[in-house]
Amino acid sequence: MLNMDFSQAVLIDTDNVEWIGSPMTGVFRKPLAREEAERGHATSIVQYQPGSVFRPHPHPLGEEILVLEGTFSDETGDYHEGTYFRNPPGTSHAPHSHDGCLLLVKLHQFQLQDLNQISIDTSSIWQSKDAQILPLYQFDEERVYLVRMDQAHMFPDLSLSSSVEILLLSGEARYQGHSLTSGHWLRDPNFSLSSWQVMDKCFIWLKTGHF
Template structure:
């Protein structure tokens, strides 16, 4: 499968565009934003776990990145991650995942370097993990020569603008962003290629966004 696989083109997907697809054995539903490959693929998706669901043990070549958007996500039957937790599982890691009450997660697969060896777990709802950087409120998630990933809280009408020489992705977790007089609500996902300038501002209620940049240089 090749879905939004031309990384030289900008892509914007809003909740009105969503098309949910059941996993092959029916454990979860997926809303695919981009995908290169079949069941084992380089992919960015929303994954919805119904209550009392479990996905059997599986391995992650080139890693897995997860942000819990709502509900509680469970690993290996005993590690529980409620809404707001961010995790990275490195190359060739294995686990069983489930959800007792159901959950929704943002997932990125096969997008990590083999050199990344350690698992990452960050509670983004803990204010101690947030800092101000050049008047921007940031929760740093991961940074290397291959990527920079963080959450950012924008105040009402605050601007988010730059030229990202090596590409950028944005997922709106809460609130909305405005670009060219169009409003993009929570759940919208955007990917912009290298050397692309963007200029957004937050809506009236502000915005909480997931940002990944500097990761599309060699794609």
């Protein structure tokens, strides 16, 4: 198991995590939290090298993906950089990437009642430089956002619970004395808004109320 104690805060610079191989050639992962090697709860940065293919597989408790770079594909279509999508419990697919891609992937973390399948093109905020919020998803207490912020606009109009997960996509921030730059992943069950400081314009993926 890796980082499965959700009562503890975790901060990881994913740029300093080594890639490890997956069961499929050309697909590599940086595990951030993992219940078992190839099943159960997992949060990872995943890389598909050009031309790589993953075997067809189901998602008993769902799959959540943000495409960070490149284009991810399966039998339902192509998902370009900035696309956020969710495949609910019971779905399956056979993914691949023609030109390669980089992903944030969360597996086996849906509520059983959450059967919504969504795909969102976030290009409006992905290509912008202005401070703004793009709500991506809400189910029960779980909320997911993309947020651009600067020192004048930090966490406006966000409904945050104490449990928060953040992937810093660009910019620089400080949290409880730690410097966060692009690629840092934070999971904190007792997130302190007063401890978050924007040092340079930040673009983050943020999830709250889910653990």
